Amino acid sequence: MGEKILMKGNEVIGEAALRAGCKHYFGYPITPQTEIAHYMAKRMPMVGGTFVQAESEVAAINMVYGAASAGVRALTSSSSPGISLKQEGISYASCAELPAVIVNIVRCGPGLGGILPAQCDYFQAVKGGGHGDYKMVVLAPCSVQELYELTVEAFNIADKYRILVMIMGDGILGQMMEPVEFKDKEEIISVQKNWAASGTKMNRENNVITSIYIDPEKMEKHNLKLQEKYSRIASSEVKVETYNCENADIIVSAFGSVARIVKNVISMAEKEGIKVGLIRPITLWPFPESEFLKYADVPKAFLTVEMNAGQMFEDVKMAVNGRKKVYFHGRMGGMIPTQQDILDKIKEILKV
Amino acid sequence: MIKQDIVIAGFGGQGILSAGKVLANAGMLEDKYVSWLPSYGPEMRGGTANCHVVISEEPVASPIINDATTLIVMNGPSLEKFEDMVVEGGLIIIDSSLVETEVKRKDVEVFRIPASKMADDMGNVTYANIILLGKLIAKTGIISKDSFEESLKKVLPAKKHYMIPEEVEALKMGMSL
Amino acid sequence: MPTVFKRPHALKEVSMHYCPGCTHGIIHRLIAEVIDELDIEGKTIGISSVGCTYNNYEYFNCDMVQAAHGRAPAVGTGVKRANPDNVVFTYQGDGDLAAIGTAEIVHAAARGEKITTVFVNNAIYGMTSGQMAPTTLINQVTTTTPYGRSVEKHGFPIRVCELLSSLEGAVYIERVSVNDIKNIKNAKQAIKKAFQVQLANKGFSLVEVLSTCPTNWGLNPNEAIKWLENNMIPHYPLGNFKGKDLEV
Numbered sequence: 001m002g003e004k005i006l007m008k009g010n011e012v013i014g015e016a017a018l019r020a021g022c023k024h025y026f027g028y029p030i031t032p033q034t035e036i037a038h039y040m041a042k043r044m045p046m047v048g049g050t051f052v053q054a055e056s057e058v059a060a061i062n063m064v065y066g067a068a069s070a071g072v073r074a075l076t077s078s079s080s081p082g083i084s085l086k087q088e089g090i091s092y093a094s095c096a097e098l099p100a101v102i103v104n105i106v107r108c109g110p111g112l113g114g115i116l117p118a119q120c121d122y123f124q125a126v127k128g129g130g131h132g133d134y135k136m137v138v139l140a141p142c143s144v145q146e147l148y149e150l151t152v153e154a155f156n157i158a159d160k161y162r163i164l165v166m167i168m169g170d171g172i173l174g175q176m177m178e179p180v181e182f183k184d185k186e187e188i189i190s191v192q193k194n195w196a197a198s199g200t201k202m203n204r205e206n207n208v209i210t211s212i213y214i215d216p217e218k219m220e221k222h223n224l225k226l227q228e229k230y231s232r233i234a235s236s237e238v239k240v241e242t243y244n245c246e247n248a249d250i251i252v253s254a255f256g257s258v259a260r261i262v263k264n265v266i267s268m269a270e271k272e273g274i275k276v277g278l279i280r281p282i283t284l285w286p287f288p289e290s291e292f293l294k295y296a297d298v299p300k301a302f303l304t305v306e307m308n309a310g311q312m313f314e315d316v317k318m319a320v321n322g323r324k325k326v327y328f329h330g331r332m333g334g335m336i337p338t339q340q341d342i343l344d345k346i347k348e349i350l351k352v
Numbered sequence: 353m354i355k356q357d358i359v360i361a362g363f364g365g366q367g368i369l370s371a372g373k374v375l376a377n378a379g380m381l382e383d384k385y386v387s388w389l390p391s392y393g394p395e396m397r398g399g400t401a402n403c404h405v406v407i408s409e410e411p412v413a414s415p416i417i418n419d420a421t422t423l424i425v426m427n428g429p430s431l432e433k434f435e436d437m438v439v440e441g442g443l444i445i446i447d448s449s450l451v452e453t454e455v456k457r458k459d460v461e462v463f464r465i466p467a468s469k470m471a472d473d474m475g476n477v478t479y480a481n482i483i484l485l486g487k488l489i490a491k492t493g494i495i496s497k498d499s500f501e502e503s504l505k506k507v508l509p510a511k512k513h514y515m516i517p518e519e520v521e522a523l524k525m526g527m528s529l
Numbered sequence: 530m531p532t533v534f535k536r537p538h539a540l541k542e543v544s545m546h547y548c549p550g551c552t553h554g555i556i557h558r559l560i561a562e563v564i565d566e567l568d569i570e571g572k573t574i575g576i577s578s579v580g581c582t583y584n585n586y587e588y589f590n591c592d593m594v595q596a597a598h599g600r601a602p603a604v605g606t607g608v609k610r611a612n613p614d615n616v617v618f619t620y621q622g623d624g625d626l627a628a629i630g631t632a633e634i635v636h637a638a639a640r641g642e643k644i645t646t647v648f649v650n651n652a653i654y655g656m657t658s659g660q661m662a663p664t665t666l667i668n669q670v671t672t673t674t675p676y677g678r679s680v681e682k683h684g685f686p687i688r689v690c691e692l693l694s695s696l697e698g699a700v701y702i703e704r705v706s707v708n709d710i711k712n713i714k715n716a717k718q719a720i721k722k723a724f725q726v727q728l729a730n731k732g733f734s735l736v737e738v739l740s741t742c743p744t745n746w747g748l749n750p751n752e753a754i755k756w757l758e759n760n761m762i763p764h765y766p767l768g769n770f771k772g773k774d775l776e777v
Contacts, residue, residue, distance in 0.1 A: 004380055006373070006376055006377045006380050006386070006388070006506075024607070024610060024611060026607065031392075032392055050610040050611075052606065052610065052640075054603065054636070055632050055633070055635075055636035056632055058600065058603075058632075058633075059600070059603040059606075059632065059633055059636065060603075062596065062597065062600035062603035062604050062607065062633070063603050063604070063606050063607035063610070064607060065594075065596070065597075065600075065603075065604050065607060066576075066594065066596075066603065066604035066605060066606060066607020066608040066609075066610075066611070067607035067608065067610060067611040068607070069594045069604070069607070069608055070574070070607065070608045070611035070612050070615070071611065071612075072611040072612075074607065074611075088597055088600075089597065089600070092596075092597050096595070115392065171392060172389060172415065172416065175389065175390055175392045176387055176388060176389040176390075176415050177373065177376060177387070177388040177389075178386070178387050178388070178412075178415070179380045179385075179386060197574050197592035197593065197594050197608065198574070198592065198611075198612050198615065199571055199572040199573065199574065199591075199592055199612070199615050200570065200571050200590070200591060200592055201571040201572070202570060202571040203571075206589070206590050206591055206592050206593065207592045207593075208586045208587075208592070208593045208594075208595070209593070209594040209595060210577075210584075210586060210593075210594075210595035211595065212583065212584070212595060214584065257414075257415075257416075260412075260413050260414040260415070261413070261414040261416065263413035263414070264413040264414050267413070336416055338418050339414070339418060340418070
């Protein structure tokens with residue numbers, strides 16, 4: 001490990017991508033993630049890479065589609081309304097099994113939405129915001145260090161499975177500065193992209209990147225292949241942080257920056273004799289269901305805290321599967337749940 | 353456990369965000385856990401700017417400060433907006449050249465320093481934020497003067513390094529008050 | 530016996546799915562002949578778009594990427610930027626390029642992306658069964674202009690070559706037709722030049738090919754050719770708009 005550097009989350013994403021060997025970035029300006037584009041615009045020429053400011057989010061994701069088709073590591077980043085525009089490309093790339101990384105620094109919605117932090121794109125990310133039966137791996141870092149590590153890993157997962165990986169953060173993570181320690185060398189998996197459209201050089205059959213098989217039997221077969229891949233990922237790529245859950249009176253579930261607030265609540269509650277556990281899904285898809293099952297019998301209840309109207313809440317309820325009651329506390333519109341409000345909610349649930 | 357939750361607030365252009373960066377960086381150089389979170393809302397445009405800096409001996413849970421141990425303010429509206437978030441017994445450090453409003457709270461320690469006037473007398477009004485940081489450092493010991501100086505080297509671009517000796521002077525001035 | 534006519538190597542030995550009298554097949558062949566003549570099959574990537582030619586990746590022997598509706602120039606940009614030594618062409622129809630993909634084509638041209646677009650204009654949506662295209666002529670009857678395209682209600686047809694010619698990044702622009710042997714020969718020369726412009730790294734090149742759609746025009750193949758000559762060519766004049774004398 002090298003020395004610690006104080007860096008902004010958004011810039012760390014850019015640096016991490018470069019370290020992961022990504023030399024192709026395509027984006028369109030939107031707050032609060034634009035520093036990623038600024039960073040790439042500055043750094044790409046230094047490493048012989050490509051930075052294109054596209055005419056739209058739609059174009060940017062399709063440039064990623066092209067670059068990924070050609071076999072290189074490619075990145076695009078945006079924020080909620082821009083990610084909505086990218087859904088077409090996300091669906092196509094998922095079906096065409098193209099590996100690429102998409103960053104969503106979520107802002108509050110629906111609609112244009114303010115630029116303040118929110119987590120209201122959870123459903124869009126994990127349930128498929130685009131059309132068709134597809135999945136993306138969705139990573140939810142909660143610190144600048146994790147933004148770095150997970151961005152590098154996102155490219156590895158993408159290449160390993162030929163899948164899109166989304167890094168989902170919010171304005172807090174994107175805008176905040178925290179110390180980050182870069183490794184001397186990144187672990188980059190090497191895969192033979194013999195499927196890529198990079199020219200036959202007249203020594204192989206031509207490669208075709210497509211998302212359509214007009215014959216329904218072939219299309220179904222392709223869908224089954226995708227589903228089989230998703231099952232493999234679900235059984236081997238789950239990431240979760242469990243904290244203080246043994247003997248917990250209540251287990252709170254939160255992801256991203258909200259999980260950090262919950263950690264403060266844990267210490268506050270401890271002073272009042274209440275034991276609060278935390279399950280922090282790091283992969284939002286695949287969702288760490290088994291972790292919830294594992295602890296389902298421990299607490300009196302579960303509580304999910306999110307900056308939305310209750311989205312991951314549904315997945316937690318499904319994972320807990322009726323064994324315990326699951327409560328929800330959320331804020332929207334760019335409002336951030338306070339420690340006191342969360343603690344009050346916990347006390348209300350536990351009737352203490 | 354030493355932990356400071358510092359809110360610095362004022363107008364855009366007063367070096368609010370960079371004061372926070374220098375502070376956080378200095379904390380990091382001392383192997384403390386730190387975070388810096390700017391206000392990045394529309395209020396940044398010509399309006400108020402503020403940042404939250406956490407410096408702690410334990411990992412920083414949330415970078416968002418609800419209860420500040422120290423509030424540094426460089427304009428009147430920020431004092432009104434944020435004075436209630438200071439914890440009982442906390443610090444409020446005010447640039448009295450710019451803020452006439454009195455602090456309503458009776459349960460906090462208040463320092464009124466004519467930082468902008470002092471900085472202007474030094475020949476550069478932009479050192480006002482550093483003078484105020486000097487008071488914070490002297491009062492809390494959250495970082496050392498040496499780390500501050502070291503941090504300036506990291507945060508300031510090379511072409512501004514010539515300012516460092518004067519900035520250190522400004523810091524000392526703030527510390528001696 | 531000497532071979533005087535053969536299938537270009539760049540074209541696969543399969544039969545195409547196009548309707549009788551449709552000229553897509555001719556245009557495919559011209560592209561394939563150019564790829565053969567320039568000896569670039571091994572480094573050429575074609576971008577299929579959405580419309581009747583969505584699956585023309587089944588007909589070419591070079592690597593192919595199928596793109597979403599209108600996005601071929603953006604996909605082509607990504608492919609080319611990833612491997613600048615590749616030759617990239619997009620194959621797009623009038624709905625794809627001049628309606629849903631207007632932003633992508635304009636900006637790829639403005640950026641001067643070193644890609645080549647073959648733009649097939651038959652003044653109608655083919656695959657979705659004969660709706661008005663951005664290039665549908667005034668008074669032309671389509672399934673969404675059953676009383677004829679009216680200026681009042683539907684506005685004017687877009688002349689793509691003229692529109693893109695104002696962009697500095699677009700260095701070679703020519704409109705051709707495949708209605709007769711002479712024009713087919715000219716069309717091939719234009720497509721070849723467009724690829725050469727790309728090979729010489731000059732900038733963005735586009736060839737608009739006036740084409741027929743007998744099925745959706747409601748005409749037989751011969752009538753369709755006549756209709757193209759009598760109606761389309763007067764509105765969409767053939768010729769070079771830009772880059773005629775470009776050294777390649």
